[in-house]
Amino acid sequence: MRALIITDMQNDFLPPKGALPVPHSEEIVQPILDLIHQEEQQDFHRIVLVRDWHTRNHTSFARSHDLPEYSQFEYKSPRPGDKSTQVGTLWPVHCVQNTWGSQLVTPLLKETYHTHLKIVDKGFLSDREYYSGFSDIWNFHKTELHEYLQKHHITEVLVVGLALDYCVKATAISAAQLGYDTTIVKSLSRAIHDDDEHMKQFEKDLADNNVKLVENVPPHKSESTTTTTTTV
Numbered sequence: 146m147r148a149l150i151i152t153d154m155q156n157d158f159l160p161p162k163g164a165l166p167v168p169h170s171e172e173i174v175q176p177i178l179d180l181i182h183q184e185e186q187q188d189f190h191r192i193v194l195v196r197d198w199h200t201r202n203h204t205s206f207a208r209s210h211d212l213p214e215y216s217q218f219e220y221k222s223p224r225p226g227d228k229s230t231q232v233g234t235l236w237p238v239h240c241v242q243n244t245w246g247s248q249l250v251t252p253l254l255k256e257t258y259h260t261h262l263k264i265v266d267k268g269f270l271s272d273r274e275y276y277s278g279f280s281d282i283w284n285f286h287k288t289e290l291h292e293y294l295q296k297h298h299i300t301e302v303l304v305v306g307l308a309l310d311y312c313v314k315a316t317a318i319s320a321a322q323l324g325y326d327t328t329i330v331k332s333l334s335r336a337i338h339d340d341d342e343h344m345k346q347f348e349k350d351l352a353d354n355n356v357k358l359v360e361n362v363p364p365h366k367s368e369s370t371t372t373t374t375t376t377v
């Protein structure tokens with residue numbers, strides 16, 4: 146069974162008014178909407194909209210540390226006694242729960258009545274950064290995404306949305322590590338940094354983690370064409 150995972154298509158990630166706009170992200174809104182409308186042809190058993198869903202004082206905000214936006218910061222593990230650290234970027238305040246910025250972009254918001262569509266939130270624990278739709282960066286706190294996909298017998302996921310080099314990448318790598326057949330559709334995503342050097346590293350990271358990267362939505366391998374073996 147195949148699922149579509151749409152990551153972080155929220156007002157704050159879109160120019161011109163978003164707090165953390167991903168360049169050219171407005172270009173993918175209509176194509177993603179079109180893909181949702183092709184649900185049957187594409188045989189999406191489930192569609193998930195992942196939302197970045199932060200508290201006002203979230204640790205990934207530069208303001209929470211009185212440091213400049215986009216500076217690097219060494220996060221300490223939120224687990225008591227754990228001495229591990231991770232370096233990450235501090236962002237402008239974005240996607241604060243129940244504000245305009247965290248709202249899904251209007252055309253997608255209108256789709257949320259759909260019974261096969263689920264919203265999954267990440268980023269709501271203040272003391273830790275999240276990129277993946279499945280867990281925080283420490284892989285301690287798990288969102289409900291894996292459980293939801295398992296409940297619906299999903300084995301294959303397509304990941305689209307924002308931003309290609311952060312949350313789409315992290316969500317896809319988590320999915321592959323959890324055993325899903327995972328593909329990122331590049332034409333339905335946009336990156337924060339898309340220079341050659343970044344993209345080369347990005348492609349290597351995906352290949353190292355068994356994530357496929359394709360330009361356009363691949364045709365669905367129909368369940369009926371898979372070989373059935375008769376057991377005697």
Ligand SMILES: [Zn+2]
Binds near residue numbers: 197239240268
């Ligand atoms: Zn965030």
